[in-house]
Amino acid sequence: MNSGTALAVAEEALRLADKAAGRAGPTCAAAVRRARHDGDADALSIAERAWGRSLLQCGDVAAAAVHLRRSIAAAERPELAGESRIPLAAALLQQGRPGPALREIDLAVRDLDGAGRARARAQRADMLHQLGRLSEAHAEYQAAVPLLRRTGDLLNLQRTLVNRGILHTERHSFGAAEADLTAADQLAHKLGRQLAAGIIAENLGFLETLRGDVPAALAHLDRAEQAIGAEGGQLGPVFMDRGELLLAVGSASEAQEAAERAVHAFERERRGLLLPGARVLLAQAALLARDWPTALTQAQRARRQFLRQQRGEWAELARLIVVRSSMALGRPVSRRGLRDMVTALVRSGWPAAALEARLAAALVLGDGELLGEAASARRRGPAGLRARGWYAEALLRERAGDARGSSRALRRGLRVLDEHSMSLGATDLRAYSAVHRVELTELGLRTALRDGRVPQVFEWAERSRRLLHQPVLPPDDPVLADLLAQLRSVVRNARHAQRQVGLERRIRDHVRLHRGGDFHVVEPISLRELDLGASALIEYVQLDGQLLGIGVVDGVSRLVPLGSVADVFGLVERLPFALHRLARRSSSGAQSLLTDAASRLDKLLLEPFHVDDRPLVVVPTGPLHDLPWSVLPGRVGRPVTVSPSATLWQSTRFDNRPGVAVVAGPGLSGARDEALAVAKLYGVDPWLDSAATVDRVLGLLRSCGVAHLAAHGRLALDNPLFSSLRLHDGPLVVHDLERTRQVPHTVVLASCDIGRSLVCTGDELLGLSATFLSRGTATLIASVVPIPDLETAPLMTAFHRGLLAGLPAPAALAAAQSSLAGGSPRDLAAAAGFVCLGGKSV
Structure with a gap:
């Protein structure tokens, strides 16, 4: 051949x-x-x-x-x-x-x-x-x-x-x-x-x-869109109104989406007069989201279009965004014409634009008189305007060398924003509104760092973390109850995915109509008031692209620069990937990656503080909220408690209610056997199969002191209020928890990924774990790593044995994780992701 x-x-x-x-x-x-x-x-x-x-x-x-x-x-x-x-x-x-x-x-x-x-x-x-x-x-x-x-x-x-x-x-x-x-x-x-x-x-x-899924809009604007669309009307202005409202409550991404839809609508409809206004809205949303390049590009395009249309004041509004974006990017700003911009925007009758113009021009020109004019806005007007006025006042006091006066002004601005935030009934809107606090807290941090006084840096680190607030959803809202019941029914039927999206939107919009109730602003704890006992504390904070840590060990506090935020967070992102690979199959490459990243993070985040074998309280920032601390060499077998703030950690109170509830949901490998094993330890009957319904579980949560929920969990990153636990009749979502008057002091969520939260600007947290903590749960054991459907029974039985033996929850979890050291990669990966969230343990 x-x-x-x-x-x-x-x-x-x-x-x-x-x-x-x-x-x-x-x-x-x-x-x-x-x-x-x-x-x-x-x-x-x-x-x-x-x-x-x-x-x-x-x-x-x-x-x-x-x-x-x-x-x-x-x-x-x-x-x-x-x-x-x-x-x-x-x-x-x-x-x-x-x-x-x-x-x-x-x-x-x-x-x-x-x-x-x-x-x-x-x-x-x-x-x-x-x-x-x-x-x-x-x-x-x-x-x-x-x-x-x-x-x-x-x-x-x-x-x-x-x-x-x-x-x-x-x-x-x-x-x-x-x-x-x-x-x-x-x-x-x-x-x-x-x-x-x-x-x-x-x-x-x-x-x-x-x-996950990004919420589209508020209820009345959604209805407006449906009505106008049904008549064949032009929807661009509706999108603009929606964007303006979302911008006011701090939801930058939703505002940007609405603005983009308006831009496309006006382009499609060839409504040239309205198009540059939509671009200004898009630039403002990008500015709020700190997307300076997009803000700059869109504002420049809008300014050119306004000038062609000979709309001078609108052109100056666009120019203001160009100036602010350029300053944020560190680019030179021409001083020429800035006073004319201020004059035009003051003349326009747009108070917010006038204030921002005075602020921007004052910073470029070094003009104290303009700062004083901007500061006058603190006396009246909407909350956002008054808070910006207090920011200008703080800058004015700082310029005069009055550091204490500057700090007082910043605190007044934060109080205005916090009071306004609590008037909002919806958790997501309160979280998004934290974006307006960022410049105030960053100025406070910068001033404290320049002075080099650790107590003041700690104060501003705590102020940058607004305390988790109690949700205010009324438990007897029949409309919400009916919508949630419909959602559970629809989720059980995979063919109705489109209807599920519609129901989620209706629930979001309905909840956003609720107003907030009574509130009080909690002052952050000081270093002097912090009572750690034998524990050590590290609070992390990011500023100007750098990560800093405030360590308190044996009553001695230290401030340590830890390096680039991007470098540290890049290492953090490797851990879920490595654990996910280990869970799916044994892999030396994944093990090497895990070992290397964990060792480097240990050196960066822990070693400078010499915590040794003390119990550790961690207050994270940004992606550090998702760090599985037990994989770091310095924390192997040692207790760690992760808390949103030192103030929340110290103020947490156990109610010592008796009673244990153990629940297993469907679709999670090993959940039933795990529930049987845990229930046997406590001598109680578990709730399984058809008994594990949403209403039954909510009733159990109201009546018990310890709850163990072995159920499939889902974190919806772009739609965190629909993060859920899957039960017999459908998902238990955040809104269900928010309608519950009482929750257990100790909750174990034996499911993948549900310990994570969406971290909003200002370290505001949204998700199931954040909701449990905000409702009063003192200790929450949950996974922060997305490893699907792993059996967690070995870890959970060991953890509960530790609790029954009298160990505090962080120590019981650390001991349980340590006991699996010789197990399979699958068991190790399952155990590593669990953290202890909350406050002081008893």
Whole structure:
């Protein structure tokens, strides 16, 4: 037989290995025999590569490496050897040999060009990704994808888009992830790769679990939109009104969405007069969200359009946003014309615009008179305007060297905002409104840091964390009760997804109509008043891109700079990825990533404070709220309590109510057995199967002191008030808890990811765990790591034994986690994510 026949058989084996790896073995073996019989070196190299690739995809890594090495040895041309080095590198990495793996892939990149080099770079990106070198991986993906598109290599393009989509998902770049995974899904179907399509669907599910759904609008504007739309009217102005309202309550992202919809509507309807106004709203929303480049770009576009329309005051309003964005970006601002801008906006009759113009011009020009004029707004008007007036007053006092007067002014501004916040009945609106506090607290922190006095820095760190407020939803609201019951019914039926979205919107809008009740503003605790006993405390704060820690150990307080916020938070993001991989399969790469990131975080976050083996209280900031502290070497087997603020930690009170409730929900592996085991420890009957309904569980929560809930949990990041626990008749959501007058002093949520909260600007927290704490739960045990459907029975039974033996909850959790040190990677991953949230333990 001629060499062409042997080569054709080998290439067919390679195609089958990629399309149906499980069935390719006999074909690959036949191709190897044919190539050897004919003495065709090229065919032999390709056939051995096909055999190695099929084995690799089927999980037989060691055998795959043997055949791939044979393929390289048989190759007489560098490009054939390079093609085989690509899968060999993957096999070596799976074997836990990253050094040789990277050397092989570097050789492949060197030996190949065109489509081959594109494939090699794609493989190198995936390897770097698996090794946790995420920035390098991202850069390689960015280079490989265009190369694969240019060469028409659809198969490897599909694979690479999947891998890049996973990386985007892990980094919470959800739009980019969805685009990659959707494109990969289309290619997979085009190529007839059903297995790949199934994997893509799995990763799309992971993406949606992390992303959630953004609320659209308030109830009356939603009704307006429906009515106008039903008549075929123009919806742009409705979107503008919605955006203005959302901007006022601090919901920057929702305001931005409304503004963008208005821009598109006006463009589609060719309503040129209204278009630049929508761009100003979009720029203002970006400014509130601290998206300075977007604010600058949109404001510049709006200003040009206003000038063409000869609308001078509107042009000056757009110019004001240009000035503020440029200042935030550290760009030079021309002093020319600033006073004219102020004059025009004062003349316009827009008080907020006039105040902001005076503030911006005063800072650029160093003009105390303009600051004084801005400060006059503190005496009257809406809360937001008065708070900005107090901010101007604080700047004026600081300029005069009156540090105490500046601090008093900042405190007055915060009180105005807090009082206004408590007039809002909806938890999410109160949380979003915290964005207006940020500049006030940052100025206070900056002043305290400049003076170098730790007690003052601690005070402003605490003021930057507004205390969790008690929700005010009336428990006897029949409309809300009916809507929640409808939601549970709809969620049970997967075919009604669209109706579920509509019901969630109606619930959000209904709740947002409630007004707040009685309130009082809680003053933060001082360092002098802090009573830690034998515990140590570290409170973390971020300012101007830097992370700082305030440590209190044995009554001695220290302020320690800890480095770049981006660097620290980048390390934190690696831990869930590593634990997720360990939970799904044992992986030395994932273990190495976990060990490295945890060790580095330990050195950065803990070592400077010399906490040693003392019980530790942690007050986190930003992504540190999601850190599984038990994986840090310095905290292994040692108690940690995570609290939103030191004030909340110290003010927490146990009510010592008796009674234990144990509940198991559906759809969570091992939940039933876990509930039986925990209930047996306490000598109570668990609530299982059809008995575990939402109403029954809410009744139990009102009457018991300790609750153990083993149920599937869901954190809806973009829609946190619909974070839920799955029970027999549907989800128990945040709104259900907010209608409950009493909750247990100790709650255990034995489910994935539900300990996490959405961290809003100003370290405001939204989610189930935050709601339990705000309702009065003193100790909450929950996971902050998204590892789906893990069995947690070993950890939970060990934890409850510790409680029954008299250990405080943080010590009981630490001991339980430590007891699993010799267990499987799956058990370790399940245990590592759990933290103790709340206040002082008894």
